[in-house]
Amino acid sequence: MIVTTLKPLDEVLGFILPYSDILVVGCDGCNQPPRGLREASTLSQLLDLAGKSRGKVFNFKMTTVGKQCDDYMAASVLKPQIGNAEAVLSLACGLGVQTLAKVFPELPVFPAQNTHFMGAEDRDDGILEMRCAGCGDCLLAVTGGICPVARCPKGLLNGACGGAKDDKCELSPEKDCAWVLIYNILKRQGKLDLLKGYRPPRDYQLTGWKIPT
Amino acid sequence: MSELVPQEDSARVEEVSRGAEGKVYLAPCQIACPLGEDIQRSHAMLALLPLDPEEAARQIIKIGDEIYEKNPLFPVCSYICGLCERQCNYRDETGAVRRRMLVRLVADRYLKYLDTAPTLPTPDKEKVAVIGSGPGGLMCAYELSKRGYRVTILERSRELGGALRLIPRYRIPRGVIDSVISSLLRIAHIEVRLGAEIGGVGKRLDDIKKEGYQAIFLATGTPVGRLLTIDGKPVDNVDLEGVTFGLNLLYEVNQGIASPRFYRSKKVIVVGGGNVAFDVARTARRLGGEVTLVCLENEDRSSRNGIPADEDEVEGATQEGIRVVYSRGVVEIIGESGKFRKIKCPRCTSVFDEDGGFNPRFDHDDVVYLDGDVLLVTIGQEQDRTVYEQEGLLGEGGKLEVDEITLMSNLKEGVFIGGDVRRIGFAAEAMWDGLNAAESIDRYIRGENLTAGRKKEYQDAPVLSNAYYKPQPPLVWVPAEERLNFEPFEEAFTLEQVVEEARRCLCCGPCKSCKGCVAAGLQPVLPGITYDEELCINCGDCAYYCPCDAISFRSPHGVSFDMTLCRGCGLCAAVCPAMAIELENWERARISGAITEAVSEMKRPGILVFLCQWTVLPHLDKKINPNVGIIDVPCAARVEGIHILEALQQGFGGILIIACPEEDCHRQTGSREAQRSIEALDNRLSQIGLQDRVGFCTVTPRHQEEFDRELERFNRKIESIGSKESR
Numbered sequence: 027m028i029v030t031t032l033k034p035l036d037e038v039l040g041f042i043l044p045y046s047d048i049l050v051v052g053c054d055g056c057n058q059p060p061r062g063l064r065e066a067s068t069l070s071q072l073l074d075l076a077g078k079s080r081g082k083v084f085n086f087k088m089t090t091v092g093k094q095c096d097d098y099m100a101a102s103v104l105k106p107q108i109g110n111a112e113a114v115l116s117l118a119c120g121l122g123v124q125t126l127a128k129v130f131p132e133l134p135v136f137p138a139q140n141t142h143f144m145g146a147e148d149r150d151d152g153i154l155e156m157r158c159a160g161c162g163d164c165l166l167a168v169t170g171g172i173c174p175v176a177r178c179p180k181g182l183l184n185g186a187c188g189g190a191k192d193d194k195c196e197l198s199p200e201k202d203c204a205w206v207l208i209y210n211i212l213k214r215q216g217k218l219d220l221l222k223g224y225r226p227p228r229d230y231q232l233t234g235w236k237i238p239t
Numbered sequence: 240m241s242e243l244v245p246q247e248d249s250a251r252v253e254e255v256s257r258g259a260e261g262k263v264y265l266a267p268c269q270i271a272c273p274l275g276e277d278i279q280r281s282h283a284m285l286a287l288l289p290l291d292p293e294e295a296a297r298q299i300i301k302i303g304d305e306i307y308e309k310n311p312l313f314p315v316c317s318y319i320c321g322l323c324e325r326q327c328n329y330r331d332e333t334g335a336v337r338r339r340m341l342v343r344l345v346a347d348r349y350l351k352y353l354d355t356a357p358t359l360p361t362p363d364k365e366k367v368a369v370i371g372s373g374p375g376g377l378m379c380a381y382e383l384s385k386r387g388y389r390v391t392i393l394e395r396s397r398e399l400g401g402a403l404r405l406i407p408r409y410r411i412p413r414g415v416i417d418s419v420i421s422s423l424l425r426i427a428h429i430e431v432r433l434g435a436e437i438g439g440v441g442k443r444l445d446d447i448k449k450e451g452y453q454a455i456f457l458a459t460g461t462p463v464g465r466l467l468t469i470d471g472k473p474v475d476n477v478d479l480e481g482v483t484f485g486l487n488l489l490y491e492v493n494q495g496i497a498s499p500r501f502y503r504s505k506k507v508i509v510v511g512g513g514n515v516a517f518d519v520a521r522t523a524r525r526l527g528g529e530v531t532l533v534c535l536e537n538e539d540r541s542s543r544n545g546i547p548a549d550e551d552e553v554e555g556a557t558q559e560g561i562r563v564v565y566s567r568g569v570v571e572i573i574g575e576s577g578k579f580r581k582i583k584c585p586r587c588t589s590v591f592d593e594d595g596g597f598n599p600r601f602d603h604d605d606v607v608y609l610d611g612d613v614l615l616v617t618i619g620q621e622q623d624r625t626v627y628e629q630e631g632l633l634g635e636g637g638k639l640e641v642d643e644i645t646l647m648s649n650l651k652e653g654v655f656i657g658g659d660v661r662r663i664g665f666a667a668e669a670m671w672d673g674l675n676a677a678e679s680i681d682r683y684i685r686g687e688n689l690t691a692g693r694k695k696e697y698q699d700a701p702v703l704s705n706a707y708y709k710p711q712p713p714l715v716w717v718p719a720e721e722r723l724n725f726e727p728f729e730e731a732f733t734l735e736q737v738v739e740e741a742r743r744c745l746c747c748g749p750c751k752s753c754k755g756c757v758a759a760g761l762q763p764v765l766p767g768i769t770y771d772e773e774l775c776i777n778c779g780d781c782a783y784y785c786p787c788d789a790i791s792f793r794s795p796h797g798v799s800f801d802m803t804l805c806r807g808c809g810l811c812a813a814v815c816p817a818m819a820i821e822l823e824n825w826e827r828a829r830i831s832g833a834i835t836e837a838v839s840e841m842k843r844p845g846i847l848v849f850l851c852q853w854t855v856l857p858h859l860d861k862k863i864n865p866n867v868g869i870i871d872v873p874c875a876a877r878v879e880g881i882h883i884l885e886a887l888q889q890g891f892g893g894i895l896i897i898a899c900p901e902e903d904c905h906r907q908t909g910s911r912e913a914q915r916s917i918e919a920l921d922n923r924l925s926q927i928g929l930q931d932r933v934g935f936c937t938v939t940p941r942h943q944e945e946f947d948r949e950l951e952r953f954n955r956k957i958e959s960i961g962s963k964e965s966r
């Protein structure tokens with residue numbers, strides 16, 4: 027999922043202060059933590075309180091979309107609801123914000139969040155962690171399901187650098203060394219010979235930025 | 240919320256079954272109670288006792304009434320039972336919830352009321368005879384009378400109660416037994432004939448039938464002491480002066496026949512390792528004897544050959560100066576000029592054989608002799624078989640032929656047999672037989688199928704995975720040197736201790752078979768869950784946060800709620816980002832409505848308190864605090880940020896969320912989750928200059944002064960914000 031965090035409220039307030047009628051749009055898609063109808067509501071209430079203490083009265087309308095990054099879906103769901111809104115506040119990731127900007131070219135669309143990375147949730151540790159770099163040439167089949175591109179800060183493809191201490195990365199000691207993790211899991215599965223294969227350097231062209239649907 | 244009025248019906252316990260086999264799902268303590276007392280429910284009700292003493296007293300009688308329905312001897316059980324505690328989920332953690340002591344308080348108060356409690360309707364159906372007035376017979380008689388049968392108890396002794404009358408007085412006061420039995424007879428209109436021996440020279444069963452009794456329940460117990468044997472043959476010399484059965488001593492003491500210094504400066508040897516042997520040893524000690532107890536078993540109660548008596552008994556006896564000699568058998572009783580002198584005791588190497596059969600083995604090279612003046616043999620009790628032989632109720636090998644389920648004799652129709660005579664055990668187990676026999680007799684008389692639908696299977700409910708185990712309170716005994724008399728020495732719990740201990744109960748079983756909170760008036764019904772699948776975005780948060788593991792994922796979409804596990808905290812409804820979940824009676828709209836109502840009742844909205852109902856605090860007197868509004872919630876975790884913000888929007892100066900301390904939270908994680916989400920909200924409010932408007936605090940349940948203090952502190956904080964702003 028796309029990992030996001032809420033922007034500081036004063037920043038968001040700054041965006042919308044010139045406007046009064048605002049459509050606040052949640053995204054029920056992949057962003058984590060989820061920012062659906064509840065967050066649209068909570069955010070509006072907070073901004074309403076903030077506005078009032080500054081003598082400003084907003085008129086919020088709250089809604090949500092299955093996934094904001096689908097222009098067809100976003101347009102179909104939101105256009106009928108836009109009414110006389112003067113601005114749109116998006117609770118999606120950057121993709122959703124840009125999609126809404128495209129759907130409502132005549133209106134300002136503001137991000138209520140910062141977008142960080144493609145991450146996975148570790149519930150017990152209570153963290154969201156970047157685990158995929160979108161490299162375009164997935165290696166997970168030969169690395170025991172652990173991505174060295176995303177999780178090794180050096181992006182090494184052919185084994186550890188040799189600098190790991192106590193199985194922790196030499197660059198960021200709070201992180202596990204990705205290659206130690208890979209080694210351990212392959213050992214457990216009796217597949218250490220997978221490590222013998224050579225993996226050519228990453229082809230950055232594969233990352234790409236546009237794919238036909 | 241207050242406009243909902245509790246209904247009697249909604250508090251009624253329902254049976255819940257789970258799994259493909261449809262096993263009845265219950266807290267293990269309740270499965271262990273032979274009488275099926277609603278243990279969890281009464282614990283919840285005790286935990287929720289109101290602060291007002293009169294209200295609390297009424298509630299205790301109500302709890303007593305409910306327990307009495309299932310177990311009319313419960314005041315007795317509150318001294319001598321505790322089978323449920325052996326299976327409590329807490330047992331191996333920090334020690335079982337002390338149910339027995341909880342019920343003791345109820346019993347002590349209930350006994351006073353029992354003397355005047357209303358009677359059952361006068362029975363007018365067929366006549367049934369119950370032979371024997373021990374717990375088994377009494378229970379059967381009570382249940383039959385409840386069902387409308389006219390019951391007569393025939394008891395050969397001069398006193399009712401059976402083996403209960405042998406239990407030493409320091410464990411249960413005589414008055415408790417007397418009072419329970421006389422009330423039972425009165426309430427259930429039971430007729431009694433004392434000194435009515437059945438069999439032997441007394442009446443035959445046919446005579447009884449001729450008197451118009453349609454069925455007979457035999458619960459004659461095990462009044463005969465078991466003889467010492469070696470290799471299947473009785474040990475000689477039992478007729479020496481000074482050798483007797485321990486049971487005889489108990490009888491004589493309770494009848495007041497034995498003088499208080501009966502064994503003064505006598506050496507007393509008790510043979511046996513069971514609880515009864517300890518009763519005998521401790522009784523002998525109280526009569527001045529210097530007591531040694533010899534048993535086959537070893538000290539390690541967890542091993543196959545470990546001592547069967549309860550730990551408390553062994554500990555108590557040791558404190559009282561009784562010497563316990565483990566792993567020794569008695570193979571010879573030696574006397575001198577007709578008087579008992581000593582016993583020969585080889586070391587016992589094993590008590591039971593591989594199949595668990597009683598088959599003691601000895602090392603005859605390792606022998607000790609124990610000297611004494613008195614030998615009390617207490618190695619078990621047996622049936623008096625006279626009646627059963629006469630009436631042809633014994634099958635091959637001289638065993639009772641009884642159907643396990645119906646308890647009807649396989650050899651004689653209309654004759655039912657149960658209690659210790661069928662299988663030796665605890666009082667409550669004998670009562671279970673009595674109950675069971677009553678069911679069979681009812682069916683028998685009505686000509687119904689005796690067995691249909693009677694076998695039930697049970698599944699233990701485990702504790703919540705996040706359970707917080709509080710330490711077990713110790714039992715307080717009068718010091719050994721002061722308790723060598725027949726006064727009870729176990730100190731009762733105070734009301735405060737009882738509430739505290741009841742709160743320790745984790746309420747393991749399903750809400751539907753509890754409803755303690757409903758019965759206590761906390762909520763009108765158990766709340767259901769409304770789930771809108773169309774709104775659900777499959778985030779999984781509800782399932783992850785549910786403290787009761789009640790929510791599971793459906794494939795490929797959505798979640799499902801297992802209402803046998805749900806405890807109605809509303810956390811799921813509060814966390815769902817899509818607002819796809821509602822908790823009945825605490826719907827979002829209803830809470831919003833309560834906020835609006837609170838505002839309208841105030842001249843100047845001050846503080847709004849969301850109060851977890853489990854804190855058991857009386858409603859705030861609005862006259863004293865005209866600017867404070869209170870909204871009850873089923874759990875602090877039910878409170879949503881949306882509602883807090885709504886209250887601020889409507890003009891409240893501050894919002895205080897009051898939860899129970901984490902270790903007291905009825906849903907284990909509710910308090911913690913509430914705190915977490917409120918801190919997050921406070922953090923966001925501080926970004927817009929509204930810091931400190933939302934407060935979270937915990938209040939120990941029933942501690943009004945803590946509540947007052949917290950409210951006062953919060954109030955001052957909000958006032959200081961207000962005055963800063965106006966400056």
Ligand SMILES: Cc1cc2nc3c(=O)[nH]c(=O)nc-3n(C[C@H](O)[C@H](O)[C@H](O)COP(=O)(O)OP(=O)(O)OC[C@H]3O[C@@H](n4cnc5c(N)ncnc54)[C@H](O)[C@@H]3O)c2cc1C
Nearest residue numbers: 319371373374375395401402437459460658659665666669
């Ligand atoms: C010393 C001692 C301590 C105990 N402590 C505990 C304890 O702490 N907790 C616990 O749960 N259990 C305890 N028990 C066990 C418990 O008392 C028995 O399990 C229970 O009393 C059995 O009930 P019952 O109705 O089957 O038989 P009993 O209680 O034995 O009652 C049988 C009755 O039948 C009468 N009777 C017998 N034959 C005839 C006849 N032919 N005609 C008419 N009447 C007859 C007897 O006089 C007696 O009153 C203890 C037992 C003893 C002896």
Ligand code: SF4
Nearest residue numbers: 055056057095119122
């Ligand atoms: S807009 Fe962003 S958060 Fe929403 S579904 Fe698309 S990628 Fe996920």
Ligand code: SF4
Nearest residue numbers: 268327328744745747
């Ligand atoms: S914690 Fe309570 S409900 Fe659970 S087994 Fe023990 S007494 Fe029963």
Ligand code: SF4
Nearest residue numbers: 283746750753754756
């Ligand atoms: S919430 Fe459930 S377990 Fe707790 S008292 Fe109510 S019914 Fe019993």
Ligand code: SF4
Nearest residue numbers: 785805806808809811
């Ligand atoms: S109300 Fe509480 S216990 Fe019931 S499903 Fe929701 S989170 Fe679980």
Ligand code: SF4
Nearest residue numbers: 775776778779781815
């Ligand atoms: S929390 Fe709400 S949206 Fe998420 S899975 Fe549960 S019901 Fe669905």
